[in-house]
Each structure stands twice: as structure tokens, then as C-alpha cells.
Amino acid sequence: MLQQGCLLPNDRPMQVNIVFNPPEEFHLANLPIIKCHVIEAVIGETIAAIPIKVSARSVFSQYVITPSKDVDFGPVPYGNHKRSFEIENHREFDFKFAISKLVKPGSPPKSERPKRTKDSRQIFAQSRRPGQLIREQTQVMKLAHGPFIISPGYGNVPVGESIVINVDCNVEASKKFEEFIAIEIADREVRKSRQESTIN
Structure with a gap:
């Protein structure tokens, strides 16, 4: 999973991949378990912390x-x-x-x-x-x-x-x-x- 990156003015959008690999049956419904921190590169300060809601479900053969x-x-x-x-x-x-x-x-x-x-x-x-x-x-x-x-x-x-x-x-x-x-x-x-x- 990409944890950080830098976007310059007029850059193309950057894709962030999340890998879901549970060892057992698992259900996660629309929970904000990830936060995206937006940092101003010039001053090095966080200007926003955006919660990202994640949903995931894994099942085995039955x-x-x-x-x-x-x-x-x-x-x-x-x-x-x-x-x-x-x-x-x-x-x-x-x-x-x-x-x-x-x-x-x-x-x-x-x-x-x-x-x-x-x-x-x-x-x-x-x-x-x-x-x-x-x-x-x-x-x-x-x-x-x-x-x-x-x-x-x-x-x-x-x-x-x-x-x-x-x-x-x-x-x-x-x-x-x-x-x-x-x-x-x-x-x-x-x-x-x-x-x-x-x-x-």
C-alpha cells in the first residue's frame, strides 16, 4: 500500500492501492479506519486529515x-x-x-x-x-x-x-x-x- 506521495500543481491524480488479504471470514462495513493527511510541502504542516471509509467482506467456500x-x-x-x-x-x-x-x-x-x-x-x-x-x-x-x-x-x-x-x-x-x-x-x-x- 502506498503510504505517502507528493502531488505538484497540475499533476495527474495519484492512485492509492489497498490490499485486503484476511486469513479468515471478515466483514467491515463503511468504517473510517484510514486517514489521509494532507501536508503543505512548503511549511511542512498538516492542513487536513480526511477520514476514508472502508468496506470489505471475505467468505470461504460453503x-x-x-x-x-x-x-x-x-x-x-x-x-x-x-x-x-x-x-x-x-x-x-x-x-x-x-x-x-x-x-x-x-x-x-x-x-x-x-x-x-x-x-x-x-x-x-x-x-x-x-x-x-x-x-x-x-x-x-x-x-x-x-x-x-x-x-x-x-x-x-x-x-x-x-x-x-x-x-x-x-x-x-x-x-x-x-x-x-x-x-x-x-x-x-x-x-x-x-x-x-x-x-x-
Whole structure:
């Protein structure tokens, strides 16, 4: 931000830039938090102090994922089966999302995992900077994870709208399939973890 300058007679107007970079949601409404001091250069005295009112507002992405828990196919016969979930945008600007494979740290091999009941299903959470996965990940429109195909694997959700994520399961063996995915939402609150869930 330019803090001072000198205007000579008949000079063109000088632009002063104010940078607004809040670390959290913030709302400032028409408050005189800045003063412009006009100083007479010849005598070096302040001849005016003009208050400047500032308004600013910052918000994070706000979203709802439905269903909020696991994508559960339940017992199905051999063949191809489809399920879906939805990502809704509840804020005033578009946001990007990306879906990636997730291997839970410290998880035992699949053959040793205890059978999970419906009541034990939950959404897992880990800390990560918003948008980091979206910048790092090679964007894939269709994500293959075990017998599941998730599409689209990334995209943009416009303001007030939603996008449907399709999950296809091609069952070719009689066994239990369970995979984990992470859903990264750009520009979400830093303290809010990415969404993680299970497909089974």
C-alpha cells in the first residue's frame, strides 16, 4: 500500500492501492479506519486529515455433500451398478473440487480389516491447506479406484448450483469391496478439513 506521495500543481491524480488479504471470514462495513493527511510541502504542516471509509467482506467456500456419509452399494449381484452423490455450492462464488484416491495411514491390509457395520460408518478428516490437492493432482475426469469408477474427478460448482458425482461399480467376484476417497474443496476455511468418505 502506498503510504505517502507528493502531488505538484497540475499533476495527474495519484492512485492509492489497498490490499485486503484476511486469513479468515471478515466483514467491515463503511468504517473510517484510514486517514489521509494532507501536508503543505512548503511549511511542512498538516492542513487536513480526511477520514476514508472502508468496506470489505471475505467468505470461504460453503458446501454440502449429499449423502454426507458413505456411498454404500450394499449386497449386489455380478455386473455393473451405479450410485451417485451431490456437491452443492451454498456461497456467493464458484469453487473448484477434485477427488483423489485415499489410502488411510496405519490401516491394516484389507484381509485383516474388521467388518464394518452400518453404524460405524463415518467421514474421516485430515488437515490440509485448501486447494493444495487441486494444484498438485493431475486432473482426471474419471477416477478408477478398485472396482469403482468415479466421474467427474474434478470440476467447478457454480454459485447456488450443484454437481452430481457418479460412482460405477463393476462386480466380477464374490467379496467385499471398500475404498476411500478424498474430496478437496478449493477456498474452504483453513481450519476445516477436506471431506473424506468410503465407497463400499
